[in-house]
Amino acid sequence: MKILLANLEPNGYSTLSESLERKTTFHFPMGLGIIAAVIKNAGFRFNVYDSYVDGSTKGFIENINQSIPDIIMLSSFLGNYSYRFLKNIANEIKTINESIIIIVGGPMANAIPELLISKTLIDFVVKG
Numbered sequence: 177m178k179i180l181l182a183n184l185e186p187n188g189y190s191t192l193s194e195s196l197e198r199k200t201t202f203h204f205p206m207g208l209g210i211i212a213a214v215i216k217n218a219g220f221r222f223n224v225y226d227s228y229v230d231g232s233t234k235g236f237i238e239n240i241n242q243s244i245p246d247i248i249m250l251s252s253f254l255g256n257y258s259y260r261f262l263k264n265i266a267n268e269i270k271t272i273n274e275s276i277i278i279i280v281g282g283p284m285a286n287a288i289p290e291l292l293i294s295k296t297l298i299d300f301v302v303k304g
Contacts, residue, residue, distance in 0.1 A: 208281070
């Protein structure tokens, strides 16, 4: 089973150098880090894509095209355009392969879980 954990910049498709100009601090979501530890301790292998470090959201989509993971786990923060960004990313992932399972956690999943499940192509929402 191929698992991909992803931390994506919510405004999309900027390059790493553009991101560095706008950002002064970087952090990996704690929840996604905890999930990574649990997955690792359970004996599963996984990959991580962090658009703040690894490149852009466009690079994330290219990564999916190359590796075709079975499961993608995303953390999503609340903010301007974050819902639309997450909905568009889910659409792009399902366009690549509709059998990829998309799981979303983080503040947005806690705030609007029903909306994410009913109005996007996200398969599961994790609250906690």
